[in-house]
Amino acid sequence: MATTHDQRPTTRIGYGFDSHEFQPGIPLKIGGITLIHDKGLGGHSDGDVLLHAITDALLGAVAAPDIGALFPPSDPKWKGADSTVFLREALKRVHGAGYAVANIDASLILAAPKIGPHAAAIRVRTAQLLGVRADCVGLKAKTPEGLNLENAAVAHVVVLLEKRRNPKKLRKKTRKKTKRL
Numbered sequence: 001m002a003t004t005h006d007q008r009p010t011t012r013i014g015y016g017f018d019s020h021e022f023q024p025g026i027p028l029k030i031g032g033i034t035l036i037h038d039k040g041l042g043g044h045s046d047g048d049v050l051l052h053a054i055t056d057a058l059l060g061a062v063a064a065p066d067i068g069a070l071f072p073p074s075d076p077k078w079k080g081a082d083s084t085v086f087l088r089e090a091l092k093r094v095h096g097a098g099y100a101v102a103n104i105d106a107s108l109i110l111a112a113p114k115i116g117p118h119a120a121a122i123r124v125r126t127a128q129l130l131g132v133r134a135d136c137v138g139l140k141a142k143t144p145e146g147l148n149l150e151n152a153a154v155a156h157v158v159v160l161l162e163k164r165r166n167p168k169k170l171r172k173k174t175r176k177k178t179k180r181l
């Protein structure tokens with residue numbers, strides 16, 4: 001067992017990308033936070049573009065199937081679903097593989113609303129969901145200059161995982177943290 005663990009890489013990197021179209025009359029959720037806006041993000045589940053990109057980055061880091069394979073948009077079960085469900089499943093797979101999240105870095109690209117006033121709340125919430133400190137979540141928001149993407153939100157995320165020596169102990173700790181939320 002120990003030999004198997006030692007053969008695993010010390011760190012792993014994951015990358016996730018997602019995009020959703022704005023639609024009127026639905027709530028806007030980004031990073032697990034509901035933002036006041038006249039439009040929300042349509043499509044898969046609650047349309048949380050940032051949580052979807054983080055989920056795919058986590059899954060990619062441990063070479064697991066991607067979010068669309070695990071939670072097919074065609075399955076009515078996931079319509080309007082809370083995207084934290086996807087993120088928790090990805091995290092479970094990361095921990096199951098014996099890794100923990102070291103840090104993530106995200107870029108959000110959208111014309112409106114302005115993310116600046118909400119950035120701190122989004123980082124804190126995302127960090128809570130990932131079981132890391134808020135200073136381990138980087139978040140940049142950019143407007144889509146020259147991209148003709150006025151009615152879409154795009155997220156790019158990279159995640160770094162660290163190998164843990166005692167995966168069982170880590171899983172216990174994470175469960176406890178999650179309960180406190």
Ligand SMILES: [Zn+2]
Nearest residue numbers: 018044049052
């Ligand atoms: Zn998505």
